[in-house]
Amino acid sequence: MSTAGAIRTALLRTVFLLIGAALFLAFGMLGLSLTAVGRTTANPVVGVAGALLVVALLVATSLFPGVRDVEVAAARILLVPDGELVDAPAEPRRHRWRTTWFVLAHVVLGGLVGTALVVGVPLAASELPWYAAPVAVVGILAVVVLLGPLVARLAVVCLGPTDTDRLAVAEQRIAREHGQRLLARDLHDGIGHALSVISLQAVAGRRVVDRDPDHAAESLEIIAATAREALEELDHALGMLRDEPTARTPDQRLTDVPALVASYRSAGADVRADLDEPAGVAPLVSREAYRIVQEALTNAYRHGDGSPISLATRVGHELVVEVRNGIAPRRGTDRHARTGHGLAGLRERVALLGGDLEVGAPDTVTWVLVARIPLAREGL
Numbered sequence: 001m002s003t004a005g006a007i008r009t010a011l012l013r014t015v016f017l018l019i020g021a022a023l024f025l026a027f028g029m030l031g032l033s034l035t036a037v038g039r040t041t042a043n044p045v046v047g048v049a050g051a052l053l054v055v056a057l058l059v060a061t062s063l064f065p066g067v068r069d070v071e072v073a074a075a076r077i078l079l080v081p082d083g084e085l086v087d088a089p090a091e092p093r094r095h096r097w098r099t100t101w102f103v104l105a106h107v108v109l110g111g112l113v114g115t116a117l118v119v120g121v122p123l124a125a126s127e128l129p130w131y132a133a134p135v136a137v138v139g140i141l142a143v144v145v146l147l148g149p150l151v152a153r154l155a156v157v158c159l160g161p162t163d164t165d166r167l168a169v170a171e172q173r174i175a176r177e178h179g180q181r182l183l184a185r186d187l188h189d190g191i192g193h194a195l196s197v198i199s200l201q202a203v204a205g206r207r208v209v210d211r212d213p214d215h216a217a218e219s220l221e222i223i224a225a226t227a228r229e230a231l232e233e234l235d236h237a238l239g240m241l242r243d244e245p246t247a248r249t250p251d252q253r254l255t256d257v258p259a260l261v262a263s264y265r266s267a268g269a270d271v272r273a274d275l276d277e278p279a280g281v282a283p284l285v286s287r288e289a290y291r292i293v294q295e296a297l298t299n300a301y302r303h304g305d306g307s308p309i310s311l312a313t314r315v316g317h318e319l320v321v322e323v324r325n326g327i328a329p330r331r332g333t334d335r336h337a338r339t340g341h342g343l344a345g346l347r348e349r350v351a352l353l354g355g356d357l358e359v360g361a362p363d364t365v366t367w368v369l370v371a372r373i374p375l376a377r378e379g380l
Contacts, residue, residue: 009080009148010145010148012077012078012079012080013078013079013080013147013148013149013151013152014113014144014145014148015078016074016075016078016079016106016110016148016151017106017109017110017113017114017144017147017148017151018110018113018114018117019074019078019106019110020106020107020108020109020110020111020113020114021110021111021113021114021115022110022114023106023107023110024107024108024110024111024114025111025114027054027057027058027107028054028111030054030057031051031054058103058104058107059100059104061103062099062100062102062103062104063096063099063100067099067103068095068099068159069087071099071102071103071106071155071159072085072086072087072159075152075155075159079148079151079152079155080152081152081153081155081156081160082152082153082156083156083160084156084160084161085155085156085159085160086159086160086161086165089161089162089165090162090164090165090167090168091162091164091165094162094164095159095162098157098158098159099158099159101158102154102155102158102159105151105154105158106151109147109150109151112147113144113147116140116143116144117140117144120136120140121137121140121141124136124137124140125137194227198223198227202223203268205220205223207268218266222263222266252287252290252291252294253278253283253286253287253289253290254275254278254281254286254289254290254293254313255278255286256290257273257275257290257293257311257313258273258275260290260293260294260297261273261297261311264297264301264309269301269309270307270308270309271297271308271309271311272308272309272310272311273311273312274310274311274312274313275311275312275313276313276314276315277315278313278315279315280315280375281315281319281375282375284353285319285353285373285375288349288352288353288373289313289319289321289371289373291349292321292346292349292350292371293311293313293321293323295345295346296311296321296323296346296369296371297309297311297323299343299369300323300325300367303325303327303328303367304325304326304327304328304367305325305326305327305328305329306326307325307326308325308326309323309324309325310322310323310324310325311323315375316375317374317375318355318372318373318374318375319355319371319372319373319374319375320370320371320372320373321369321370321371321373322368322369322370322371323368323369324366324367324368324369325366325367326365326366326367327361327364327365327366327367343359346359346369346371350371350372350373353373353374354373354374355371355372355373355374356371356372357369357370357371357372358370358371358372
C-alpha cells in the first residue's frame with residue numbers, strides 16, 4: 001500500500017472509531033445521569049444499577065434488527081478490512097452475540113479514542129513541559145492510529161463468516177457450477193443435434209434440388225424448423241443463466257425417439273431402430289434417455305462411415321440404449337478418437353441416474369455405445 005493509501009486508511013478507521021466515541025458519549029451521559037441520582041440519594045446501589053442498566057441497553061441495542069447491517073456496511077467502507085464480512089449469515093442466531101461483542105468493542109474503543117483526542121491531547125499540550133508535550137501528543141495519536149487495525153481485525157472476527165457460512169457459500173457455488181455444467185451439456189446435446197440435422201437436410205436438399213424440387217423444399221422446411229427449435233432451446237438456456245422466465249422448457253422423452261429417428265431418415269441417413277415401448281419408465285429417466293439417444297445418433301452421423309446406424313432400446317429391470325455404427329476410415333486405427341464434450345456429458349447423465357455407459361470399438365470397423373440405466377417403477 002502506498003503512503004497516501006495508508007494515511008487514507010488510517011483516517012477512515014479513525015472516523016469509524018469516532019462514531020463509536022459518539023455512541024460512547026450518548027450512553028455515558030445516560031450512565032452519568034443515573035449515577036448522579038445515586039449520589040443524590042446517597043445510595044450506591046442506584047449508581048451500580050444505573051451502570052448495569054446502561055450496559056444492558058447497549059447490549060439490547062446491538063441485538064436490534066438492522067444494527068448488524070449498519071455495522072457491516074460501516075466496517076466495510078471505513079475499516080477497509082483484510083478479510084470478508086458477511087451481509088446475510090446462513091445462521092443469523094450464531095451471529096447475534098458476535099455482533100454484540102463487536103458493538104461493545106466499537107463503543108469502548110471509540111470512547112478511548114474520543115477521550116484521548118478530546119481530553120488527552122489538550123491536557124498534554126497545556127499541562128506538560130514544552131519538551132514533553134509533543135512526545136505525549138505523538139504518543140496519543142500513535143495509539144489512536146494503532147487502534148484502527150485492531151478494530152478492523154475485530155470486524156473480520158466478529159462480522160466475518162463462520163464455518164457454516166463458508167459451507168453455505170461453497171454449496172451455493174457448487175450448485176451454481178453444477179447448473180452451469182448441466183446447461184452446457186444440454187446446449188451441447190441440443191445444438192449439436194440441430195446442427196447435425198441441418199447438415200443432413202442441407203446435403204440431401206442439394207442432391208435433389210434439380211430433379212425433385214418438392215423434396216428439396218421439404219428439406220428446407222425441416223432446416224427452418226430445426227433452427228427455430230435450436231434457437232428456442234438456446235433462449236431457454238440463456239434465460240436460466242439470467243434467472244429469467246422462458247416460454248418453453250425442452251421436454252422430449254422416449255416417446256419422441258421415433259420422430260427423432262424419422263428426422264435422420266428423411267435426410268437420407270440409414271437408421272435402423274428397434275424400440276421397446278417405454279411404458280412404465282419414469283419421466284426423469286425418459287427425458288435423460290432421449291438426450292442419450294439424441295447425442296448417440298448425432299455422434300454416429302458425425303463420426304460414422306455412412307453405413308447403417310443401428311439403434312435399439314430395451315425396457316426391463318433396466319433401460320438399455322444401444323447404438324452401433326461403422327467407423328470412418330480415418331478413425332479405424334483410433335479407438336479413442338471420440339473424447340469430446342458429448343461423451344463426457346453422456347457419462348454424467350448416466351451416472352446421475354445410477355447407470356453405466358460403455359463406449360468403444362470392439363473391432364476396427366464398428367463403434368458401439370451402450371447405456372444401462374436401472375429402472376424404478378414407482379417413478380422418479
